[in-house]
Amino acid sequence: MKFGTNRARVFHRALGLLANRHDAEEVVAAAFFELWRKRRAVRLVNGSILPWLLVTTVNLSRNARRATSRNERVMRTLPRTQAVSAPDAAALETKDHLTNALQRLSPADGALFILTASEDLPLAEAAEAVGLKPSTARMRLHRAVAIGVGGSHSLRQQPARLLSSTTFPGQPRLPRWETASP
Template sequence: MGDIETTDDRLWSRSLQGEGDAFGLLFDRHRDRVFRHAYRLAGDRIDAEDIMSTAFLELWRRREKVRLVERSVLPWLLVTTTNVARNSRRAARRYQGLLKSLPRSEDARHASDIPDTVDRNVALALGTLNATDLRLVSLVVFEEFSLADAAAALGMTAGTAKTRMHRARNRMKATINRAAGPVPAAAVEGERP
């Protein structure tokens, strides 16, 4: 059968040298433990699988910076899993916040009444964004990246991404408000009908 690796540090060294099988053995060795940790944090099997996958992806992506603890990669994975779960929860809250902040028609009482108008208005609003802002909004809102991760993926600072996201959100709101139609003058001026 061959030499059975007993410690992560040997497998990790081989992984760093480009041996995919060694990384696969590390994955096989720790996936159940990382999944259980992700499940405890997320409370949902599908979310836990996504979190676990992201943690192992980060392990590979940041492999040059990973430091083993007591010859094991597991502590690094568990901390990363915790951070990914937090980012996932924050992204879900931001997404829900964005949905709640979008203007809604007063006469739309049921969710089934909303999709056609909202989909058209959202598509129209997204169409007003330049390519960079559209990618940023897509990563943060639809792909649930943290703002910092989206900024890194797009090669910009977190501050720049925050400013661009704020401006994009305002442009989208303005477009959606225009698409919803004019507000009666009496309502704007605070008069009663």
């Protein structure tokens, strides 16, 4: 196959058609892969595979240009994203307070708080999700709020807004069988 002797010519053909070095390298790799894949059916011209490689490179380059064109067309039709304003200092402080408080809870209690405050699940559904009875879940949620998870005034007013933009390390949503506790 003589990769070394034909690679430069195939690369220059692809680069001339694509004008992007990285795309040209991908086309060269694809052309040689096709040569290897179809090695039993490739027609040699005067004992050389170069003509077959060049034709394959031209076809692959055209496909790459069409794909790029389609992708750019789709990207132009997508709505532009608006800049998101930075959160204010009070929101960051509240978020830190909430994160610290949730880390002090057990995984089941933290998941219970997140499910009820952020995901707006009814207490009965949240309790079932973490493997607790509704009465036990109510008591644990009350205790979580009492120790400071929802203790500040701003947390009581807008817990869903704060939780929706917050990730809580160590507080995954665990399957029921992993959260059941006495």
